[in-house]
Amino acid sequence: MSEKTKFRIVDGLLIAMMILPFVAGIVLKILFTPESEGISITGAIVFFEIKMPLQPLQITEAQVNSWLVMVFLVGLCLYLTHGIKVVPDSRRQHVAEWIVEKVEALVSDNMGDKYMAFAPFIAAVLGMSAFSSLSSLLGLFPPTSDLNVVFGWSILVFIIITHYKLKGGVWNYTKGYFEPIPVFAPMNVIGEIATPVSMAFRHFGNVLSGVVISTLIHAALGGLSNVLRVGIPAVFSLYFDIFSGLIQAYIFAMLTMLYISNGFPEEAYEKRMKKKAERERRRREAAALVENK
Amino acid sequence: MELAIAIILGCCAVGAGLALIAGIGPGIGEGYAVGQACAAIGRQPESRGQVTSTMIMGCAIAETTGIYGLVIGILLIFVAPNIFVGILQKAIGA
Numbered sequence: 001m002s003e004k005t006k007f008r009i010v011d012g013l014l015i016a017m018m019i020l021p022f023v024a025g026i027v028l029k030i031l032f033t034p035e036s037e038g039i040s041i042t043g044a045i046v047f048f049e050i051k052m053p054l055q056p057l058q059i060t061e062a063q064v065n066s067w068l069v070m071v072f073l074v075g076l077c078l079y080l081t082h083g084i085k086v087v088p089d090s091r092r093q094h095v096a097e098w099i100v101e102k103v104e105a106l107v108s109d110n111m112g113d114k115y116m117a118f119a120p121f122i123a124a125v126l127g128m129s130a131f132s133s134l135s136s137l138l139g140l141f142p143p144t145s146d147l148n149v150v151f152g153w154s155i156l157v158f159i160i161i162t163h164y165k166l167k168g169g170v171w172n173y174t175k176g177y178f179e180p181i182p183v184f185a186p187m188n189v190i191g192e193i194a195t196p197v198s199m200a201f202r203h204f205g206n207v208l209s210g211v212v213i214s215t216l217i218h219a220a221l222g223g224l225s226n227v228l229r230v231g232i233p234a235v236f237s238l239y240f241d242i243f244s245g246l247i248q249a250y251i252f253a254m255l256t257m258l259y260i261s262n263g264f265p266e267e268a269y270e271k272r273m274k275k276k277a278e279r280e281r282r283r284r285e286a287a288a289l290v291e292n293k
Numbered sequence: 294m295e296l297a298i299a300i301i302l303g304c305c306a307v308g309a310g311l312a313l314i315a316g317i318g319p320g321i322g323e324g325y326a327v328g329q330a331c332a333a334i335g336r337q338p339e340s341r342g343q344v345t346s347t348m349i350m351g352c353a354i355a356e357t358t359g360i361y362g363l364v365i366g367i368l369l370i371f372v373a374p375n376i377f378v379g380i381l382q383k384a385i386g387a
Contacts (some may be wrong), residue, residue: 198357205363251353
């Protein structure tokens with residue numbers, strides 16, 4: 001088998017990896033949707049439950065669809081980077097490089113060059129959020145219109161933010177709650193908790209409202225005549241699904257970047273690192289002294 | 294019993310309508326933001342791209358409160374009646 005055929009076969013497999021998840025999602029949706037008259041607005045369909053000590057673990061449509069989007073994204077990344085060369089000669093490598101450059105420019109513009117290591121994470125958040133919202137175009141249940149999925153992301157972001165805030169030392173972090181005056185402490189705590197909640201609700205609410213409004217438009221047009229259902233809802237989904245979903249993905253990534261870079265206490269971190277280095281130096285000197293004796 | 298359920302359904306609908314009053318704030322705020330962005334572009338047409346992207350981002354963030362109202366409205370219409378009627382039936386023991 002020549003090199004070229006092998007390359008083609010791997011390419012085909014990767015393309016299948018990108019398309020099959022969505023086909024699987026549509027098949028699952030068709031199999032599990034209960035028969036009903038007309039259009040109904042429901043939450044995610046529960047596929048099956050696993051018995052757990054506290055409460056049964058439900059595997060819902062939202063989870064499964066987000067896994068499918070993940071598989072799609074992995075396939076997309078592998079496809080775009082398949083057979084990359086130092087001097088690009090294929091179209092897909094140009095696309096891949098364009099994406100990487102754009103994300104790196106976004107990160108360096110909003111966070112600074114120190115945080116370049118965040119570029120892959122931001123790209124993952126952007127891609128995941130954007131493609132999750134866009135999956136509603138195929139008639140799938142968009143995972144971002146389930147609060148649990150988005151809340152999971154925002155809790156992850158919150159953990160990263162807190163980790164970066166703690167880099168200035170625990171004392172510095174605790175002190176932050178009592179500023180500008182100690183009376184503000186409860187408000188600061190509420191503000192801290194509000195960060196992940198508002199991030200999650202913003203994203204979830206926008207996508208959910210898109211889903212509900214497009215379903216209502218669909219139902220209303222169907223009530224008038226079945227012919228009107230063709231095409232007209234697509235115009236509305238241009239705004240509610242595509243524009244709103246992409247804007248929310250961008251905002252989620254943007255807020256992640258801003259919160260992380262604003263939360264990082266630079267001065268306190270440098271002071272702490274200096275102190276640590278000093279302590280280390282002294283310890284080593286003392287050890288050397290002991291050894292010399 | 295029917296009367297109680299009717300009151301629950303009616304109040305849920307009224308509550309959903311009231312929740313959508315939250316749309317006033319973002320409407321005024323976003324209008325003001327867009328107006329200011331237009332003024333900024335008029336003053337410095339070369340900064341159009343930056344102003345537009347900042348404005349869209351600010352608008353989407355300002356929209357959050359309106360979206361909260363919308364979420365409450367949707368919950369009140371599609372989710373709450375079932376829960377409330379269930380609570381009522383449990384309380385009565387029917």
